[in-house]
Amino acid sequence: MSDSLDRRLTIRERISVGIHSIVCEACVRYLAQVRIIRKAVVHRGAEHVHSQGLSKNAKKRIAEALGAAGDNR
Numbered sequence: 001m002s003d004s005l006d007r008r009l010t011i012r013e014r015i016s017v018g019i020h021s022i023v024c025e026a027c028v029r030y031l032a033q034v035r036i037i038r039k040a041v042v043h044r045g046a047e048h049v050h051s052q053g054l055s056k057n058a059k060k061r062i063a064e065a066l067g068a069a070g071d072n073r
Contacts, residue, residue: 005034042066 004017021028
């Protein structure tokens with residue numbers, strides 16, 4: 001299930017996850033919780049980057065890396 005947040009699943013995997021989601025509410029809740037945690041980490045990381053005394057270049061690289069991680073949701 002959580003692989004779907006990290007990479008694009010194959011059609012077979014998407015079908016499997018979809019069918020599993022129909023019968024397993026625990027996994028659906030788990031996936032929702034993981035999404036919330038990822039958003040919080042990305043948001044908090046961005047706040048931290050902008051509040052520290054890092055160079056502009058370092059802030060930019062970190063923000064870009066955090067943005068790329070958040071794009072996979």
